[in-house]
Amino acid sequence: MTTSPAGVRPEPASFRDPANRVFHVGDEVLRGLDEQAAAHWRALTATAFFPALVAAGKVCATEDAPPALVPASAGDPWTAVLRHERIPFVSHPYEWSFTMLRDAALLHLEILRAALADGFTTKDGSAYNLQWRGAEAVFIDIGSFEPVRDGEPWAGYRQFCQTVLYPLLLTAHLGVDFQPWLRARVDGIEADQLRPLFAGARRLRPGVLTHLHLHGAMQQRHAEASTSDVRAELRAAGFSRELLLATVRGMEKLVRKLDRRPTGSHWSDYQRTCGYSAQDRAAKERFVTDALTTGARPRLVLDLGANDGRYARLAAEHADYVVAVEQDPAVVDELYRTLRAEGQRRILPLVLDLADPSPGGGWRGVERAGFAERASADAVLALAVVHHLAIGRNVPLPEVIDWLAGLTAPAGAVVVEFVHPEDPMARRLLANKPDGLFPDYRRDTFERLLAARGRITDRLELPSGTRTLYRTVMGG
Amino acid sequence: MIHLAYLDAGSGSLIVQAVVGGVAGAAVAAKLYWRRLVDRFRRQPTDQR
Ligand SMILES: C[S@@+](CC[C@H](N)C(=O)[O-])C[C@H]1O[C@@H](n2cnc3c(N)ncnc32)[C@H](O)[C@@H]1O
Numbered sequence: 001m002t003t004s005p006a007g008v009r010p011e012p013a014s015f016r017d018p019a020n021r022v023f024h025v026g027d028e029v030l031r032g033l034d035e036q037a038a039a040h041w042r043a044l045t046a047t048a049f050f051p052a053l054v055a056a057g058k059v060c061a062t063e064d065a066p067p068a069l070v071p072a073s074a075g076d077p078w079t080a081v082l083r084h085e086r087i088p089f090v091s092h093p094y095e096w097s098f099t100m101l102r103d104a105a106l107l108h109l110e111i112l113r114a115a116l117a118d119g120f121t122t123k124d125g126s127a128y129n130l131q132w133r134g135a136e137a138v139f140i141d142i143g144s145f146e147p148v149r150d151g152e153p154w155a156g157y158r159q160f161c162q163t164v165l166y167p168l169l170l171t172a173h174l175g176v177d178f179q180p181w182l183r184a185r186v187d188g189i190e191a192d193q194l195r196p197l198f199a200g201a202r203r204l205r206p207g208v209l210t211h212l213h214l215h216g217a218m219q220q221r222h223a224e225a226s227t228s229d230v231r232a233e234l235r236a237a238g239f240s241r242e243l244l245l246a247t248v249r250g251m252e253k254l255v256r257k258l259d260r261r262p263t264g265s266h267w268s269d270y271q272r273t274c275g276y277s278a279q280d281r282a283a284k285e286r287f288v289t290d291a292l293t294t295g296a297r298p299r300l301v302l303d304l305g306a307n308d309g310r311y312a313r314l315a316a317e318h319a320d321y322v323v324a325v326e327q328d329p330a331v332v333d334e335l336y337r338t339l340r341a342e343g344q345r346r347i348l349p350l351v352l353d354l355a356d357p358s359p360g361g362g363w364r365g366v367e368r369a370g371f372a373e374r375a376s377a378d379a380v381l382a383l384a385v386v387h388h389l390a391i392g393r394n395v396p397l398p399e400v401i402d403w404l405a406g407l408t409a410p411a412g413a414v415v416v417e418f419v420h421p422e423d424p425m426a427r428r429l430l431a432n433k434p435d436g437l438f439p440d441y442r443r444d445t446f447e448r449l450l451a452a453r454g455r456i457t458d459r460l461e462l463p464s465g466t467r468t469l470y471r472t473v474m475g476g
Numbered sequence: 477m478i479h480l481a482y483l484d485a486g487s488g489s490l491i492v493q494a495v496v497g498g499v500a501g502a503a504v505a506a507k508l509y510w511r512r513l514v515d516r517f518r519r520q521p522t523d524q525r
Pocket of ligand 1: 326331
């Protein structure tokens with residue numbers, strides 16, 4: 001990265017379009033615009049569609065800021081600088097559930113359609129153009145808007161297919177989780193990588209013949225043609241804005257039709273099968289509430305292994321923002337759908353395996369920040385999840401506690417539930433491993449390790465007698 | 477004036493958008509291919525078998 005004045009950090013994910021660049025200054029998110037981008041911004045603010053989308057919360061709130069706030073790019077100073085609304089927690093499409101990606105897709109297309117009707121377009125079509133305010137998708141890439149040139153198709157179509165549509169087809173039509181595919185490829189899934197999976201009768205599933213097979217075949221066939229020649233040819237052949245709008249509407253119709261197959265995964269029934277007594281649950285809820293209301297109001301809470309989000313909701317009553325992390329995509333999808341129905345804007349559900357969290361990705365491994373880089377919470381909830389890591393995934397207890405400490409901001413609190421080895425759930429996990437493999441998985445060891453990393457301020461054994469809750473102020 | 481986007485839109489990805497655009501789109505695609513065909517005949521009349 002370029003060197004810059006103290007406190008100004010160029011956003012590592014914002015280098016691809018040199019016309020504008022995002023910077024972080026303290027808590028502020030700023031965007032520098034070159035001359036042309038600044039002209040586009042001025043035109044954009046004069047449209048009808050853009051302020052309406054911002055007012056509806058569909059596009060991130062943006063205002064002019066003093067250009068002096070952001071350092072010049074290579075030589076030339078930025079013509080204009082914008083200040084954006086801060087997204088409370090940045091997430092990546094491979095951490096979203098199916099319905100989240102689908103809703104993000106629909107929002108992108110809706111925005112494109114609104115822009116086209118007003119003489120604008122988006123110059124790209126990436127899933128990374130979108131972020132979340134809780135369960136509400138928001139379009140963040142203001143630099144993507146530019147005046148439309150009549151007679152041209154959508155420049156973002158290929159990117160939209162690769163980062164949005166193909167992942168959706170994979171899950172909707174084949175029941176394959178898209179997240180690992182997207183995580184492995186920063187530019188998304190290419191048509192030719194997906195086509196072999198859609199052979200035979202699968203070709204006939206909605207969207208597959210045209211957007212995947214025909215598209216892939218055309219890419220091969222026209223690989224040598226320059227896009228400027230093709231644009232000119234299409235214009236001469238009469239490609240129109242109406243045609244472009246029809247294509248966008250067709251894609252919206254297709255995406256709306258796509259749905260995830262119900263799977264009935266192991267964890268989706270957890271709250272009925274988890275074996276908590278009513279007393280245990282009430283005591284646990286009280287403990288968690290007290291733990292979150294003891295110190296200063298937390299800005300960010302992480303709920304690890306959130307399942308149906310019971311404790312994430314509880315936390316949201318006492319914190320500004322909660323990120324609910326869960327490994328099971330079907331469970332996250334259910335949670336997202338309920339949060340969306342409630343209009344919840346302060347709980348963000350994410351698909352993530354805590355034993356294999358998102359690494360850094362893209363250019364130099366920093367373009368997409370890894371989970372550990374992003375997660376610094378004022379309070380971390382690790383309720384009935386440590387045994388899954390320590391026994392289920394063989395992670396040594398000291399490692400688990402180090403890791404919890406790493407996710408916690410200085411002087412933040414960890415609220416952790418230790419499931420004793422005698423607990424039926426722990427026994428079930430232990431039964432799958434050789435006897436005596438985890439001699440250190442004991443309550444006293446856990447407590448000693450916890451006390452070494454922080455100050456245990458509260459402790460509660462649940463009425464069942466096989467689970468203990470701790471509130472620990474880390475480093476304190 | 478030639479506008480080149482920062483993003484390579486992909487030639488095939490541009491053309492296919494005409495093809496998926498219903499009857500009107502198919503007409504555009506047909507016209508594009510027809511022009512290409514005519515162009516080829518004009519440019520290389522001796523190239524034909
Ligand atoms: C026993 S439930 C606890 C749910 C909730 N925290 C509570 O206390 O009621 C454990 C949850 O953690 C999730 N989980 C287990 N291992 C995980 C991992 N490696 N990464 C993320 N989530 C995990 C499971 O899918 C399940 O939803």
